[in-house]
Amino acid sequence: MTTSQPGARPQNPRFSSGPCTKPPTWSLDALRDAPLGRSHRAAVGKDKLKAAIETTRDILGVPADYKIGIVPASDTGAVEMALWSMLGARGVTMLSWESFGAGWVTDVTKQLKLDVTHLNADYGQLPDLSAINFDDDVVFTWNGTTSGVRVPNGDFIPADRAGLTICDATSAAFAQDLPWDKLDVTTFSWQKVLGGEAAHGVLILSPRAVERLENYTPPWPLPKIFRMTKGGKLIDGIFTGATINTPSMLCVEDYLFALDWAKSVGGQTGLKARADANLAEIEAFVAANDWIDFLAETPETRSNTSVCLKFTDGRITDGAAFAKAVAKRLEAEGVALDIGAYRDAPAGLRIWCGGTVETADIAALLPWLDWAFNAEISQ
Numbered sequence: 001m002t003t004s005q006p007g008a009r010p011q012n013p014r015f016s017s018g019p020c021t022k023p024p025t026w027s028l029d030a031l032r033d034a035p036l037g038r039s040h041r042a043a044v045g046k047d048k049l050k051a052a053i054e055t056t057r058d059i060l061g062v063p064a065d066y067k068i069g070i071v072p073a074s075d076t077g078a079v080e081m082a083l084w085s086m087l088g089a090r091g092v093t094m095l096s097w098e099s100f101g102a103g104w105v106t107d108v109t110k111q112l113k114l115d116v117t118h119l120n121a122d123y124g125q126l127p128d129l130s131a132i133n134f135d136d137d138v139v140f141t142w143n144g145t146t147s148g149v150r151v152p153n154g155d156f157i158p159a160d161r162a163g164l165t166i167c168d169a170t171s172a173a174f175a176q177d178l179p180w181d182k183l184d185v186t187t188f189s190w191q192k193v194l195g196g197e198a199a200h201g202v203l204i205l206s207p208r209a210v211e212r213l214e215n216y217t218p219p220w221p222l223p224k225i226f227r228m229t230k231g232g233k234l235i236d237g238i239f240t241g242a243t244i245n246t247p248s249m250l251c252v253e254d255y256l257f258a259l260d261w262a263k264s265v266g267g268q269t270g271l272k273a274r275a276d277a278n279l280a281e282i283e284a285f286v287a288a289n290d291w292i293d294f295l296a297e298t299p300e301t302r303s304n305t306s307v308c309l310k311f312t313d314g315r316i317t318d319g320a321a322f323a324k325a326v327a328k329r330l331e332a333e334g335v336a337l338d339i340g341a342y343r344d345a346p347a348g349l350r351i352w353c354g355g356t357v358e359t360a361d362i363a364a365l366l367p368w369l370d371w372a373f374n375a376e377i378s379q
């Protein structure tokens, strides 16, 4: 049993699941070339937005015939744009296994008032992916940030599906491989895996998704920030850097820096390897300690970004209070910030392992977790 404090602290204690820690080489100086006080529609601004789109395409391997847009209101904005613009044309199947996926179900059933087939699973599990009817449009979250459960790959999605797949990939993009041929709408936000700023979302559309937009008009009103077509044609500018409304050029500069850093660590392959190495540290720790376990019930569904852990020691009577107290101790020591489980999720800890987190910092944190657990259990 560890009672004395470990000797070393993580150099960077930021393990939040969003906004996530910035690339290790980041400083405010990284933003010095931002075209502040200039119109985002001036050449300098448009060029930066275009570069953000094309570098995203390059790193994520998005096919040339897919559209990539920078949209308002972060990942939520990107998902809502897709749901409100595309659903209603055919049946809808929605998957959820944690609170973000459940939130999209609420929107579609309570706001759009569509009848959906809802496949749900408890925190820690995935719904039965073999039960999905791909004649429907299928809405799902690739990596459930609040349970640490992800789909293992895209094999469950047929290539010849009739419906569209609409995928919230905000805590998966840049850490897990996304099979573009299986995804018609993909969304993420800058504030997640690349440690960018909040409020800007990315929406990626397959040719089939564009076809839906151009051939289907939903029966409900669409606010300007959701509208992607004009006169039955895609507004192409949105996907070349002429954003719907004004973006923050400071945030764009920050995202460009993050993309450059991502390239410097080997792009998608390098980012995934960094997240996998972080997860591997935690896997070794969990294997060596019988008082802690993953919330994800099977290894192939374990997230390599939002790693969710639960305490399993039989002496714990109030799980929520215990987990909170451990997180508080770690925060007070300055070794881990913001690692309490999400408010709607089962009690425990959530340690962000995306590529901007250094493996040495995860390794330095884990002995502290042991220390905090033992300090708390012996109270």
Ligand SMILES: Cc1ncc(COP(=O)(O)O)c(C=O)c1O
Pocket: 017, 018, 073, 074, 075, 076, 077, 100, 101, 141, 143, 144, 145, 146, 168, 170, 171, 189, 191, 199
């Ligand atoms: C899976 C998932 N979807 C949506 C969101 C909302 O993202 P944003 O606040 O960037 O809109 C989050 C944020 O944590 C998330 O993890």
